[in-house]
Amino acid sequence: MPPLLMRTLVSIVLLLADAGFALAHWPGQPNHRMAYLGDFALERGGIINDLKISYVTHGTLSAAKDNAILFMHTFGSNHHQFDHLIGPGRPLDTDKYFVICPDLLGSTQTTFEHSTSPTNSGLKMQFPLYNGRDVVRANHQLVTQVLGIPHLLAATGFARGGIFALQLAVSYPDFVDAIVPISASARVGTTTFFRLQMLLSLIESCEGWQDGNYDVNPKRCIANAMSLLIPYMYTPEYWVQYVDTPEAYTKWRNTMGDYYLDIQDARDVYYLIKSGGHGSLADTPGFGGDIFAALRSIRAKTLFIGNRRDEIIPPDRVEADAGTIPNARVVWIDSVAGHNICCNADPQATRLVGEAIRDFVGELAAREEANR
Amino acid sequence: MTKLLRIVTLLLLAPTGAYCHTPEQPPHQMAVLGDLELEEGGAIPNLRMSYVTHGKLNSTKSNAILFLHDLGGNHHSGDHLIGPGKALDSDKYFIICVDELGNSQTTFEHSTSPTNSGLKMRFPYYKGRDQVNAGYRLVTQALRIPRLLAVTGVSSGADQAVQMAVSHPDFMEAIIPISGGALWTTDGLGFTALALSVLESCSGWLGGNYEANPVKCAADAMMIFVPYFYTREWWEQHIDTAGAYTKWRNTWGAHHFDLQDARDVYYRQIANSRGWVGDTPGFNGWPAALRSIKARALFLASPYDHFVPRQLYEIQVKMIPQGRISWIDSTAGHLVCCDADPSATRAMSEAITAFLKELIAQKKDNN
Numbered sequence: 001m002p003p004l005l006m007r008t009l010v011s012i013v014l015l016l017a018d019a020g021f022a023l024a025h026w027p028g029q030p031n032h033r034m035a036y037l038g039d040f041a042l043e044r045g046g047i048i049n050d051l052k053i054s055y056v057t058h059g060t061l062s063a064a065k066d067n068a069i070l071f072m073h074t075f076g077s078n079h080h081q082f083d084h085l086i087g088p089g090r091p092l093d094t095d096k097y098f099v100i101c102p103d104l105l106g107s108t109q110t111t112f113e114h115s116t117s118p119t120n121s122g123l124k125m126q127f128p129l130y131n132g133r134d135v136v137r138a139n140h141q142l143v144t145q146v147l148g149i150p151h152l153l154a155a156t157g158f159a160r161g162g163i164f165a166l167q168l169a170v171s172y173p174d175f176v177d178a179i180v181p182i183s184a185s186a187r188v189g190t191t192t193f194f195r196l197q198m199l200l201s202l203i204e205s206c207e208g209w210q211d212g213n214y215d216v217n218p219k220r221c222i223a224n225a226m227s228l229l230i231p232y233m234y235t236p237e238y239w240v241q242y243v244d245t246p247e248a249y250t251k252w253r254n255t256m257g258d259y260y261l262d263i264q265d266a267r268d269v270y271y272l273i274k275s276g277g278h279g280s281l282a283d284t285p286g287f288g289g290d291i292f293a294a295l296r297s298i299r300a301k302t303l304f305i306g307n308r309r310d311e312i313i314p315p316d317r318v319e320a321d322a323g324t325i326p327n328a329r330v331v332w333i334d335s336v337a338g339h340n341i342c343c344n345a346d347p348q349a350t351r352l353v354g355e356a357i358r359d360f361v362g363e364l365a366a367r368e369e370a371n372r
Numbered sequence: 373m374t375k376l377l378r379i380v381t382l383l384l385l386a387p388t389g390a391y392c393h394t395p396e397q398p399p400h401q402m403a404v405l406g407d408l409e410l411e412e413g414g415a416i417p418n419l420r421m422s423y424v425t426h427g428k429l430n431s432t433k434s435n436a437i438l439f440l441h442d443l444g445g446n447h448h449s450g451d452h453l454i455g456p457g458k459a460l461d462s463d464k465y466f467i468i469c470v471d472e473l474g475n476s477q478t479t480f481e482h483s484t485s486p487t488n489s490g491l492k493m494r495f496p497y498y499k500g501r502d503q504v505n506a507g508y509r510l511v512t513q514a515l516r517i518p519r520l521l522a523v524t525g526v527s528s529g530a531d532q533a534v535q536m537a538v539s540h541p542d543f544m545e546a547i548i549p550i551s552g553g554a555l556w557t558t559d560g561l562g563f564t565a566l567a568l569s570v571l572e573s574c575s576g577w578l579g580g581n582y583e584a585n586p587v588k589c590a591a592d593a594m595m596i597f598v599p600y601f602y603t604r605e606w607w608e609q610h611i612d613t614a615g616a617y618t619k620w621r622n623t624w625g626a627h628h629f630d631l632q633d634a635r636d637v638y639y640r641q642i643a644n645s646r647g648w649v650g651d652t653p654g655f656n657g658w659p660a661a662l663r664s665i666k667a668r669a670l671f672l673a674s675p676y677d678h679f680v681p682r683q684l685y686e687i688q689v690k691m692i693p694q695g696r697i698s699w700i701d702s703t704a705g706h707l708v709c710c711d712a713d714p715s716a717t718r719a720m721s722e723a724i725t726a727f728l729k730e731l732i733a734q735k736k737d738n739n
Contacts, residue, residue, distance in 0.1 A: 190607045191599070193617040198595055205588050207575045220573045227566050231559070231599035236681040239557035249558035311604055 029083075030056040032112065035146040037138060046128025048105075048121070053142045054114045055079060055102035058086050059094035061149065066368065068098045069154045069361070070143060070168075070176075072161030075272065076226060076264055078114065079103050081158060084344055091354035092156075096365065100147065104164075105138045106130055106275060108268035110217060117268040124267060125212040130275045133284065136167045140175065153368070154361055155300075156180035158342045159312070160276070163188075166321075169300040170284050178301040178364050180357055183310055183339050185317040186281045186291055192312070195232065196273045199225045203270055212267050222266035223257070232311045234345060235338040242336070242345070295324040302328035303360045305353055310339045331356040398424040400447075400480065403514035408473070408506055411647070414496030416473070416489070421510045422482040423447060423470040426454050427462035429517070434735075436517045438507065438544075439469045440525030440532045442710070443640060444594055444628055446482065447471050449526055452711040459721035460524070465728075468515065472532070473506035474498055474643065476636035478585060485636045492635060493580040499647040500528075504535045508543065522728065523667075524548035526709035527679075530671075531649070534688075537667045538652050546668040546731050548724060551677060551709035554649035554658055555684040563600075567593045567641045571634055580635050590634035591625065593641070600678040602712065605703040662691035670727045671697040672720050674708045698723040 033055055040051035056079050061068060069092060073081040079101035086092040092099050107114040114120070115138075118127035143149050155176045157165045162184025169179045202225040203209055208218030243252045257263075282291035302325045308315040315332075322328040333341050333356075335349035344350045401423055408419040424447050429436060437460055441449035447469035454460040460467050471482040482488070483506070486495035511517050523544045525533040530552025537547045570593045571577055576586030611617050621629075650658030669692045675682045689695040700720050704713035711717050 189604060190611050190613075190617070191604065193611065193614050194598060194621065197617075198592075198598070201588075201595075202570060202592055205575055205592055206573050207577075208573070209575075218573075220569065224566060224569050224573060227562065228596060228599070230562060231678065236557060236559070236678050237683070239559045240681055240683060243558045246558065246561060249561045252558075253562065311599075314604060314608055 030058055032056060034113070035142050037141050037145070040134075040138065040141075042128050042130050042134050044129060044131060048116055048128065048130070050116075051105070051138060052116045053102050053105065053138055053146075054107070054112075055100060055142060057147075058092070058099040058101070059097050061098040061147075065149050066151070066153060067096060067365070068100060068143070068147075068149045068152050069156065070139065070152055071099060071101045072104060072139065072155070072157030072164045073101070074157070074159035074161050075229075075276075076108050076260060076269065077158075077161075078107065078109050078112075081161075081343065082156075084350070085354050085357065091358040092361070093358070097153065097361070100143060102139055102142055104161075105135045106268060106272055108264050108272055110265050111263050117265070118271045119217075119265045119267050127271060129271070132164065132167055132275065132280065133171060135275070136164050136171060139164070140168065140172055144175075152176040154178040154180060154364065156182065156357065157184070158182045159184055159339065163281075166295075166298070166302075167281055167284070169298045169302070170281055170287075170294045173297060173299045176300050177368070178303070178360070179298075180303045180305065180360060182305045182342055182353060183307065183313055184304070185306075185313050186295060186321050187317050189312055189314045189317070191232070195228065196276065198228050200270065200273055202228065203266055206266075209266060212270060214266070217265050217267075219262065219266075222264045222269055223262045225266075225269065226261045226264055233338065233340045235309050235311070235336045237336040238338060238345065292324050295321055296326065298325045298328075300327075301364065303356065304328065304330040305333065305341070305356050306330060307333050307335055307338060307341045307349070309334070309336070310341075312339050398426055400424060402481070403510050405506070405509050405513060408502065408509070410496055410498055410502050412497065412499065416484055416496065416498070418484075419473070419506060419509070420484050421470060421473070421506055421514070422475070422480075423468055423510060425515075426460075426467040426469070427465050429466040429515075433517050433519075434521060435464060436466045436468060436511070436515075436520050438511060438520050438523045439467060440507065440523065440529030441469070441472060442525075442527035442529050443597075443644075444476055444632055444637070445526070445529070446475060446477050446480075449529070449710065450524070452717055453721060453724065459724035459728075461725075465521065468511060470507050470510055472529075473503045474636060474640050476590075476632045476640050478633050479631050485633070486639045487585075487633045487635050495639060497639065497642055497646065499643045500532060500535055501539060501647055501652065503643065504532050504539055507532070508536065508540055520544040521731070522546040522548055524550065524724075525552070526550045527552045527706065528644075530709075534662075534665075534669075535649050535652070537665045537669070538649055538655070538661045541664060541666045544667050545735065546670065546727070547665075548670045548672065548727065550672045550720065551674070551679070551706050553671060553673075553680065553685065554662060554688050556680060557684070560644070560679075563596055564641055564644045566596055568638065568645075570596065571638050571641075574634075577634060580638060582634070586634050587630060587632075590632040590637050591629040593634070593637050594629045594632055601705065601707050603674075603676045603678070603703045603705040606705060606712070609703065658688075659691055662688055662695075663693065665692045665695070667694070668731065669695040670723065671695065672700055672708070672723060673697065674700050674702050674705050674716070676703065677706045677708075679706050 037051040040048040103114040162181030165179040206221030281294045287294040337346035341349040405419040408416040439450040475482040530549030533547045574589030655661040700708045702716035708716040
């Protein structure tokens with residue numbers, strides 16, 4: 001199937017800017033840190049011994065500890081995912097805010113020492129099954145126990161990280177003033193049923209997987225599985241507009257490989273998918289399986305940022321969420337980037353995401369200032 | 373309950389049954405065509421092409437329509453459009469449904485492929501134009517029809533219909549590409565490479581030299597296309613529970629995913645990466661190739677096709693001198709081609725019927 005050679009504008013800069021880099025820290029970037037949370041009991045039974053959570057922080061915590069913002073990355077990503085939105089004068093302004101970016105429990109990337117995962121724990125397939133609420137609780141412990149911050153100004157996150165922001169607001173209603181879920185809704189679209197099953201199927205039938213008990217990470221298996229996500233990341237028009245020649249495609253694929261597709265551990269992704277299948281807002285203890293009851297309980301001011309052309313998140317679900325949470329609204333951004341509005345796939349969309357965050361958090365901080 | 377019934381009906385309508393012929397269906401036929409020289413060298417010895425025909429060829433041989441199936445499909449892939457009173461009306465037209473060179477299904481004896489030839493990985497690499505030439509040979513040499521009324525096809529069969537109009541410009545009055553054509557996005561480079569990689573890294577592939585077909589590998593390689601089938605809205609509407617998904621998967625498995633030969637799929641995917649309308653010898657790129665088309669062209673597609681964005685359809689229709697498009701507005705997306713949405717099938721049938729009628733009227737005027 002031939003590519004269309006329609007335009008020759010290839011934006012290498014764009015591709016390089018796309019999403020967080022996994023590979024390298026350069027001078028000026030905050031150091032990787034590691035928090036030790038001790039033995040960590042999981043909701044479905046099982047214990048992770050000596051849970052470690054890796055993270056970085058940007059900016060300075062105020063004396064009143066009232067300027068902390070938590071960012072949570074998405075499926076397969078890391079603490080760098082929002083780097084382009086964090087810094088002096090940027091939407092998550094490090095002159096004003098203290099921004100905490102953890103790597104989520106079960107982190108899947110192979111290129112740096114990160115939070116405890118099935119593979120880096122050495123437990124392999126004996127690692128206990130965790131769920132989304134365990135991930136959120138680990139972050140809560142990181143912030144409250146290790147960093148000593150009792151209360152967050154805001155929690156934000158992209159895609160799966162956005163769902164975790166919702167979960168955080170449900171599980172810890174007085175912990176966070178505001179949440180900003182981006183490309184996320186409490187109920188994901190039905191395509192999720194087969195998307196994740198297909199990933200599992202590809203991993204399981206791949207040579208080198210060995211029922212998950214491999215010693216050498218089967219890189220090709222997991223890169224293939226991760227590649228199944230590509231059709232969901234953008235709209236079809238994205239390719240015509242931004243990746244319009246075979247050369248541009250190769251560049252896009254190599255860049256995407258370097259920070260995402262080609263640096264995953266098969267077992268850690270396998271567990272990540274399994275964890276995604278269990279534990280959602282709806283089954284948060286105390287709500288009787290009623291997702292709307294859980295959403296109604298949210299006290300945090302909520303700003304959804306989404307794209308109606310997102311292939312994963314149906315807009316009506318975002319609107320239903322926003323209509324149920326007592327103090328919530330949605331900012332829609334229209335972009336060929338589809339799901340990936342966050343991360344410079346379409347720089348204009350990312351700029352709008354940044355401005356929406358800047359305005360929302362700025363208002364929030366001003367209001368709190370006025371209330372003091 | 374109403375909703376549930378509707379889903380079940382849809383699912384039953386969606387597939388074209390690959391594995392069984394009912395008594396009223398035309399019998400399988402096999403043409404033996406001798407050696408087929410391939411464009412990039414090598415030859416397929418003793419090419420055999422399987423096909424069925426519907427309706428009767430008239431005495432002037434002026435009512436023949438060729439139908440080309442999709443990747444992984446077979447001669448049944450157009451059945452929803454073929455029959456008495458349907459768009460491809462077997463009371464009026466003689467419809468030839470061919471199984472493409474290299475057909476990848478395992479459930480019936482079909483056109484020559486890497487596996488059924490016994491050559492396995494020694495089978496020469498073919499490309500889309502070789503498949504088109506094999507179809508051309510079948511029609512002209514075995515059926516002895518020098519010129520077709522129309523060539524139509526679904527998905528990659530639509531690509532081949534356009535290729536046929538470029539490679540054999542005087543062979544048909546018209547082409548009707550459905551959910552496909554000459555242009556695809558660069559995303560296609562990715563999923564073609566992915567399909568090959570999935571097969572190569574799959575347990576049981578054995579470098580392609582297996583004896584027992586690794587069915588799951590082939591199914592995985594076919595399923596990478598599922599995200600492109602429909603729009604998000606279609607999934608939300610029709611596959612709204614995990615159970616509905618399982619039912620959908622099993623139905624599709626029975627006629628598509630689970631009856632593919634891994635090696636034949638591998639070769640078919642390679643064909644996708646070797647040649648397209650734009651590199652047809654004698655043209656300098658796709659615009660010139662499309663401008664050379666003499667056939668009238670009616671494209672049928674959903675504006676929400678995830679394989680081919682709307683603007684790519686519009687560009688190619690503009691390039692083809694007598695080209696136009698009828699948009700089929702349906703959340704079924706790419707799969708408007710293939711009866712995923714009965715109302716889309718109706719709209720498409722009406723457009724085809726009107727187009728063929730117009731074509732015949734113009735032919736009469738010209739005579």
